[in-house]
Amino acid sequence: MKSFLAFLVAMGIIVALGDAYCFSKRYKPGKADKGCMLNGKLYPLGHIERTEDCHRCDCSRTEMRCCSIFSTPVAYDEENCEVIFNEESCDYDVVQKNDPSKECSRVARVG
Structure with a gap:
């Protein structure tokens, strides 16, 4: 582990x-x-x-x-998480669908 x-x-x-x-x-x-x-x-x-x-x-x-200057999420829990582009930070946030104030863990990115 x-x-x-x-x-x-x-x-x-x-x-x-x-x-x-x-x-x-x-x-x-x-x-x-x-x-x-x-x-x-x-x-x-x-x-x-x-x-x-x-x-x-x-x-x-x-x-x-x-x-x-942004990276694109390619692997994350698609059932429980969603991807939102944050124009202020120029990056994608991967957040929980039921609580967008919480980020999802275990996200792989490219770019």
């Missing part, structure tokens, strides 16, 4: 330190001189710590590279 608990803790740390999904968008010369467009919003050139849709990005005149 102790080794199983150690395994769960180690996997939780690995998942927490793992990179989230990433994408990039290339621009034609002269197209992004004022910044980068993402989901209808213009972001300034340089590093963007957090976009409105929870990404961390780098914007240059030739490319915008972004990675999500």
Whole structure:
């Protein structure tokens, strides 16, 4: 049992330190001189710590590279728990269906 608990803790740390999904968008010369467009919003050139849709990005005149800053729950007690996106923290909360003020335990995440 102790080794199983150690395994769960180690996997939780690995998942927490793992990179989230990433994408990039290339621009034609002269197209992004004022910044980068993402989901209808213009972001300034340089590093963007957090976009409105929870990404961390780098914007240059030739490319915008972004990675999500949230992780997605993939394994949890679906019968007793539900997933709610928390826009303030840019992450998913996995809470008990009968009492959303309580978090569910034993949740595996990716991203």
